[in-house]
Amino acid sequence: MAARQLVVQDFGAGAFVARRGEPSRYWIGVERGLIKLAVYTPDGRGCTFSGVPAGGWCGEGSVIKREARRYDVIAIRDSRVALIPDTVFHTLLAESLPFSSFVVRQLNERMGQFIATVQNERLLSVDARVAQAIAQLFHAALYPRTGEVLELSQEEIGLLTGLSRQRVNQALRRLAAEGMVDLSYQSIRVTNLERLRHFGLSEL
Structure with missing residues (x-):
């Protein structure tokens, strides 16, 4: 079922895969290329949380909470992205123990990565x-x-x-x-x- 509903899309460098403030309708995976998670202010200042290369997934937290996306997801280079609909994601989360265990590990690892990123941005040399x-x-x-x-x-x-x-x-x-x-x-x-x-x- 999940494989049949998976959507695969190509995004050119600089294109928005998902926008801040939009409903989180998809869990996002990178099949090829490189994307980043970032926020920007109206005057153009930005903060990048993470880069996600091929083989990585992102956005599970927003999908779980059914909240608006809190950051932009942007292709850094031409990328092919897999999009798992939120309905499929929640079904797998409820019915598949291996899937739910994988998502929990992803959330835990990503939280550690984000904490390290904030630390590095504020305390480390360039x-x-x-x-x-x-x-x-x-x-x-x-x-x-x-x-x-x-x-x-x-x-x-x-x-x-x-x-x-x-x-x-x-x-x-x-x-x-x-x-x-x-x-x-x-x-x-x-x-x-x-x-x-x-x-x-x-x-x-």
């Missing part, structure tokens, strides 16, 4: 924020399909962190000089994930 933004994409429970090479441009990292491409470039060069990443055109190979995950946390 270089450390870039390191943490990259490391978060390797969260095995939330993003199981992330490989050691990220097809991620400096501009896209800037969209995830709220930093300019030039400042991201400086941070990446430092991380590369310290042996945590190798840089190529439009891609980053993580060579020491544990160091990357802990980079800058001594500042706290």
Whole structure:
């Protein structure tokens, strides 16, 4: 039943997958590409909560509470997105123990990620924020399909962190000089994930 009602849509870079304030009618999964969860003020200031790469899901909290979406969901690059209708989601949540267990784990892991993101934004240096933004994409429970090479441009990292491409470039060069990443055109190979995950946390 769920597979028959799943909707798959393509979104171009910069397109809204879901908008803040709209009813949360779908649970959102990324089949291909990269999306972000963010809020923006009328004068253009923004705050990004998380990036979601291929293999990740988002938005379960809003669907569970049947509330209006509290953030925009935006495609950072051309993306193919799977949309599970809220009616199907609630049926699976009520009738499938494996599904409900998966959703609970997702909520728990995402809460931890959001807390870390707020901490990083307020307390870490810019270089450390870039390191943490990259490391978060390797969260095995939330993003199981992330490989050691990220097809991620400096501009896209800037969209995830709220930093300019030039400042991201400086941070990446430092991380590369310290042996945590190798840089190529439009891609980053993580060579020491544990160091990357802990980079800058001594500042706290």
